[in-house]
Amino acid sequence: AQSVAQPEDQVNVAEGNPLTVKCTYSVSGNPYLFWYVQYPNRGLQFLLKYITGDNLVKGSYGFEAEFNKSQTSFHLKKPSALVSDSALYFCAVEAGGGNKLTFGTGTQLKVEL
Amino acid sequence: NAGVMQNPRHLVRRRGQEARLRCSPMKGHSHVYWYRQLPEEGLKFMVYLQKENIIDESGMPKERFSAEFPKEGPSILRIQQVVRGDSAAYFCASSPPQGRTYNEQFFGPGTRLTVL
Numbered sequence: 043a044q045s046v047a048q049p050e051d052q053v054n055v056a057e058g059n060p061l062t063v064k065c066t067y068s069v070s071g072n073p074y075l076f077w078y079v080q081y082p083n084r085g086l087q088f089l090l091k092y093i094t095g096d097n098l099v100k101g102s103y104g105f106e107a108e109f110n111k112s113q114t115s116f117h118l119k120k121p122s123a124l125v126s127d128s129a130l131y132f133c134a135v136e137a138g139g140g141n142k143l144t145f146g147t148g149t150q151l152k153v154e155l
Numbered sequence: 156n157a158g159v160m161q162n163p164r165h166l167v168r169r170r171g172q173e174a175r176l177r178c179s180p181m182k183g184h185s186h187v188y189w190y191r192q193l194p195e196e197g198l199k200f201m202v203y204l205q206k207e208n209i210i211d212e213s214g215m216p217k218e219r220f221s222a223e224f225p226k227e228g229p230s231i232l233r234i235q236q237v238v239r240g241d242s243a244a245y246f247c248a249s250s251p252p253q254g255r256t257y258n259e260q261f262f263g264p265g266t267r268l269t270v271l
Contacts (some may be wrong), residue, residue, distance in 0.1 A: 058186060076256055085159070086262040087247055095259045140212055141186065141253065143260065145197040146239070 044069040044094065046135050048146035055153050057122045063118040064150045065133030075116040076134040076143065077107055092116060103127070123153045159249050160229075161264035168237050168267045176232040178267045180249030187230040188260055189222060192244040204230060237270045244268075250254070 045068045055061045069072055073110040074093050090101025097109045107118045116133060130150050134143040160179040168174050181185050186205055190198040193216075203211040204224040215222065219237075224230040234241055244267050248260035 076259060078262070079262075083267075084262040085161075086248075088259050088261065091257070091259050098256065139252070141188070141203055142200045142213070143188075143190075143198075145190075147197045 044073075044135050044137050044144045046133050046144055046146040048131075048133055048149045050064045050149050051147075052150040052152065055151070057125050057153050057155050058122050061120050061123040061127070061153070063131050063151060065135075065146060066114050067133070068114060069135055069137035071137045073108060073116075074136040075107070076136070077101065077105070077116075077118050078132045078134065080091045080130040080132065080148070086111065089118070089131075103135060123151075125153050125155060126152060128148065128153045159247055159261055160183075161245075161247050163264035163266060164264060165267050165269070167271060169271050170238055171236050174234040174237050174241070174268055174270075176234075176245050176247075176268070178230040178232070178247030178249075178263060180230070180247075181261055183211050184249035184251050184261070186243050186250045186252065188232075188248040188250075189232050190246045190248065192245070192246060194264070198246060201232075234268075237268075239270045242268055242270045 047066045065093045076091045077089040080086050090099050092099045100106045105120050130148045132148050133146045189201040190204050192198045196244045199216040202215050202222045219235045221233045244265045246265045247263045250258045
């Protein structure tokens with residue numbers, strides 16, 4: 043069975059500072075990893091994915107994530123946070139080619155002035 | 156290209172009634188997925204469908220829930236005899252057929268079901 047852990051319910055960052063939202067996963071086989079963002083009362087928006095290739099993946103809105111196989115992690119990062127980045131972030135994994143995403147419980151990011 | 160459409164956006168039902176949730180995938184997408192988000196939780200996979208076929212329904216409750224994706228028209232998630240525990244946000248996602256590159260799923264805005 044595949045699983046995702048987002049150890050932090052909430053992350054607070056000052057605008058202009060770098061941010062990291064943590065994600066670790068557990069799968070048998072090669073993982074496909076994703077980050078999505080959810081704004082209040084909205085659906086999920088795709089940010090980025092890791093399928094294969096370079097461990098550092100760049101995505102939308104200046105976000106990036108680093109795949110670390112030895113630590114089974116896929117942390118989301120951004121060099122300089124914006125207040126508008128405040129939202130709920132979900133990490134997800136898919137393995138085995140079944141197209142079934144398993145999501146973490148989400149991390150609420152709050153960026154303050 | 157319109158995104159994934161879901162309607163209604165909000166649905167209120169009394170216990171024992173039926174709820175029908177509709178999802179129109181993005182143009183060119185033949186794969187549809189349904190997820191449920193309970194309050195304060197992440198999304199849980201329910202069912203994966205292609206046109207006229209259920210591919211994986213391992214996340215569907217055994218009773219009262221059903222899904223279809225007919226040859227013509229939207230995908231429907233149907234909940235019979237709703238109970239308060241069915242109150243949640245139901246999200247639909249779609250993707251094109253998986254080919255050489257893995258295609259991510261695009262999500263709709265969700266239907267928020269409230270059972271009184």
